[in-house]
Amino acid sequence: MELSKTAYVILGLLRMGCRTGYEIKSLVDVSTRFFWAASYGQIYPELKRLEQAGLIRAAPEPAEEPDTGRRRKSYELTEEGGDALRAWLTSGTPLHFELRHEGLLRFFLSDAVGVDERVELLRSIRSEHERVLGELRSIRPRAEGDRAQRRLEMPLMTLDLGIAYQRFIIDWCSDAERRLKRTSGAGAGGAA
Amino acid sequence: MELSKTAYVILGLLRMGCRTGYEIKSLVDVSTRFFWAASYGQIYPELKRLEQAGLIRAAPEPAEEPDTGRRRKSYELTEEGGDALRAWLTSGTPLHFELRHEGLLRFFLSDAVGVDERVELLRSIRSEHERVLGELRSIRPRAEGDRAQRRLEMPLMTLDLGIAYQRFIIDWCSDAERRLKRTSGAGAGGAA
DNA sequence: CTGATCATGTAATTCGTTACATGATTCC
DNA sequence: GGAATCATGTAACGAATTACATGATCAG
Secondary structure (H helix, E strand, O other), rough: OOOOHHHHHHHHHHHHHOHHHHHHHHOOEEEEOOOOOOOOOHHHHHHHHHHHHOEEEEEEOOOOOOOOOOOOOOOOEEEHHHHHHHHHHHHHOOOOOEEHHHHHHHHHHHHHHHHHHHHHHHHHHHHHHHHHHHHHHHHHHHHHHHHHHHHHHHHHHHHHHHHHHHHHHHHHHHHHHHHHHHHHHHOOOOOO | OOHHHHHHHHHHHHOOOOHHHHHHHHHHHOHHHHOOOOOHHHHHHHHHHHOOOOOOEEOOOOOOOOOOOOOOEEEOOOHHHHHHHHHHHHHOOOOEEEEEOOOOOOOOHHOOOHHHHHHHHHHHHHHHHHHHHHHHHHHHHHHHHHHHHHHHOHHHHHHHHHHHHHHHHHHHHHHHHHHHHHHHHOOOOOOO
8 A cells, every 4th residue: 555544634634624624633533543543643744745746735715715814735636635535535545454452451460460450450440441442422412413414424423333342342341340250259369 | 661561472472371472472463463462582582581570480391291302481470460550451541542554645645647547556455454353253263262261351342333433434434435536527637 | 304383582673753953923 | 821723744663464594394
């Protein structure tokens, strides 16, 4: 593959209406971040590369915004950029998938500690996911708005998967906690 | 935090009975890989560091294995190593969580293509997760064995979460496909 | 004898984060 | 006037992958 995944994030968000690097980063932080993060250190250099490759171009400042001396670079998709985006979206390339979940890692290794510590661990995993669930819920109105006003269906659908996913993990944690307590019975055994 | 997460993977797997870098890598590939991957390029240098830090030490070759000229370095946990592992397992440090899911990213951006392409995308996401589910099922017997013979409960419990999680995503994909088809109704609309 | 597996390591490179540097504008 | 936000970028660093290099042993 030629372009990095982050390049497609930029192409895709430009298509969704973002114009500057700053706007892209702001939107990433309330959307793709949960399954594909990106930092300024990636976005700005990538914008330059994409411009050189002819996939995006500098856009004229929109008229509504009369030149406020504030310097900023607006970009827009070129036709080639749109083509590249759609080509990637429909290509059969293997889908990269990667998870780094410290909570699960600890849980996996937690035979080294006692049941009480295991339960405590499970609680902190659950509370992390509850925090994320809260975040996802808080951004839902925006996704609803995008759907109603800009005919963007997928952001909301993706968000709802995220919400369901968080709930799934949270429920699993509650279940597991109950099972651990039951199994340990009277004598809570430690381990070394 | 002093140690990298990968250092704790090593400490933890050493505790679970691995002895060499090679064994650690082999076990990682059928266990933690799904939520915390590690490569040789990390494992071997990390083993050296951990030895210098006194958390692991070179272990005498077990007697059952009469010196086959095959050179290899066996390690074992020191007391300090075990302490460090348990300290991390029970510490309240924020739990690092990170997901990179190209399928979701594409799905999120797929308003740029037509419903048919969206459905196709959903199918390939589902089939990826079905593949992973198959992998997880294939390693389950090993986890059952570890539980029965070595009193390691957590690997199996973690694996069963993984299996349930894959099923959750697969089901969601099937649902979403049905919903997309229903919504699109008669006139399948494309988008640009 | 040959291919699979056991076994250890390094070097180059890629990917991504974090911190830093800078400065304008807007809202209170 | 000061804090928050808008806005763009770079440099240093760290984490991790990939490819390479090497060689022994074991099963057929």
